[in-house]
Amino acid sequence: MDHDIELRFQKLKTHLEITFGEGMDLQAMLFLIGINELGLGYKNFSKQEKTDLFHIAICTLLEPYGYYKFEGRDEESWPHFKLLKTLPPLEHREQQHLMKQSMLDYFIANDYYSEEA
Numbered sequence: 055m056d057h058d059i060e061l062r063f064q065k066l067k068t069h070l071e072i073t074f075g076e077g078m079d080l081q082a083m084l085f086l087i088g089i090n091e092l093g094l095g096y097k098n099f100s101k102q103e104k105t106d107l108f109h110i111a112i113c114t115l116l117e118p119y120g121y122y123k124f125e126g127r128d129e130e131s132w133p134h135f136k137l138l139k140t141l142p143p144l145e146h147r148e149q150q151h152l153m154k155q156s157m158l159d160y161f162i163a164n165d166y167y168s169e170e171a
Contacts, residue, residue, distance in 0.1 A: 056151060062169060063154040069167055080150075083157055087111035090164075091133055106132065115156035116141070 070078045074086065088107030089096055091114050099107065113122040113135035122135040144152065161167035 059151060059154050059158070062158055065169070066158055066161055066167055070161075080153055080157075081108075084108050084111040084153075087114060087157070087160060092131065094131060110135075115153065115160055118159065119152075119156070 067078050067083075070083065070086070074082070085104070085107055088109075088111040091110050092107065110133055113124075113133075116122050117124060117135070121137070121139055121141060123138050125134045125136050127133050158167075162169065
């Protein structure tokens, strides 16, 4: 894995743990992104809704790379995406790299995190 991405990701993780508590891993960050993109605030989500939140997060993160396109929201305000192209087969390390880079980009673009010292 790219050492620079890993260092930057660890700084992001530390930053998020100050606000949300210890234990921020990729899944926790995906959950946060899904909740943020849903835009309805936190509530107790069903198991299916949690799965949908992960899907929203992944689509949101991969949209800038051309894999998904935001199509709109349904009557309950849940975002929906269209798959534009499938991801090529990636090794676990490559998947981790892509997720970490896209999360860095997401949190910076949405002004939730700055890499400025």
